[in-house]
Amino acid sequence: MQRVPFHLVEFSPWPLTASLGALFITAGTASWMHGFRPTLVLVGLLVVILTSVVWWRDVIREGMFQGFHTAKVATGLRQGMILFILSEVCFFGAFFWGFFHSAMGPAVELGSTWPPVGVVGLDTFSVPLLNTVVLLSSGVSVTWAHHSLLAQDKSGVVWGLVVTVILGAYFTYLQVNEYLSAFFTISDGVYGSCFYVATGFHGLHVLIGSTFLLVCLVRAIYDGFSDSHHVGLESAAWYWHFVDVVWLFLFTFIYWWAGTGA
Structure with a gap:
């Protein structure tokens, strides 16, 4: 015992x-x-x-x-997820540090401008803007699923997770097409390195988050959660919101701000 x-x-x-x-x-x-x-x-x-x-x-x-998974264990799992997300903040913070270090003081070798001379950036208000709408919409749908669970509405939980997973897959599809149509690669100096490493790792996090939510969807279908016992779904929702916030910073600075020739 x-x-x-x-x-x-x-x-x-x-x-x-x-x-x-x-x-x-x-x-x-x-x-x-x-x-x-x-x-x-x-x-x-x-x-x-x-x-x-x-x-x-x-x-x-x-x-x-x-x-x-008693109440004490569930509290520990939530605290562990919070600490994990904080470590992810530091992870992406390093990429933004490298980006701003180069973008706010571009060297002579880069043409003293950002993006560097010879590099054609992506159109901010085409696929990146669409991806922003898709990802923010998925944040709404995962919140819908979470609140439906608290209200003991199984149908709302399932459909909210279905919509979120579909939007996550659509985001990944759009980003892959964006990479295929880009005019620069990861080997095109510091700009290509900063862009592809930051957005690529974010894309990896979207894949991981989509898998996390897909597992939660299967569990929800088979009544694996209750209104008082749903640490897995709660952690997945927190992770997905973190992915949303990181994308907002990527869109604002790496796509929009850098695309204006800052």
Whole structure:
């Protein structure tokens, strides 16, 4: 019998396999850039995906079927998610620091202007503006799903998550097309590096958030949440709102502000 409100987890191999997968991806990407085949990258991605599936399965089982996620555990999970989002703020803060360092004092080698001489930026009020509307709309729909859950409206939860996942997938589709039609690449100096690293990592976060919400959608369909026990959906909604806010900064500064020739 458990005598404390905390969940004392069992030994698990998943942290080790996740670390190995991340190592394979990192080492494989470095070797790929030096002319080797991307085999190690693909192996790492497969390991990370499989680990995520089984680890997520275990966490859902612990909370939904075994009852280990007490109120105290749920509070700890929320605090952990808040700290994780704060670490993500620092992560993107580094990219914005690098961007402003170059944009607010462009060197002579860049033509003393931003964007640099010879680089044609993207039209701010075409695909980037549409993506802004799409992502902000998805923030509304995920809030709809959250509040529907609090009101014990299963239909509202399901449809809110369906709309959010579709909008997230549409955002990814638009961004891929934007990359394919851009007039510059990541190798075009500091401008290309700042643009693709910042927007690319944001796109990766959209993919992760969409997957997170898709798992929540499946759980909602099978009554995996209640109005008093829904840490998973709450964390997914927080993460998605964070992705929305980061995009607003990207759109304002990297697309619009930098596109005016600042």
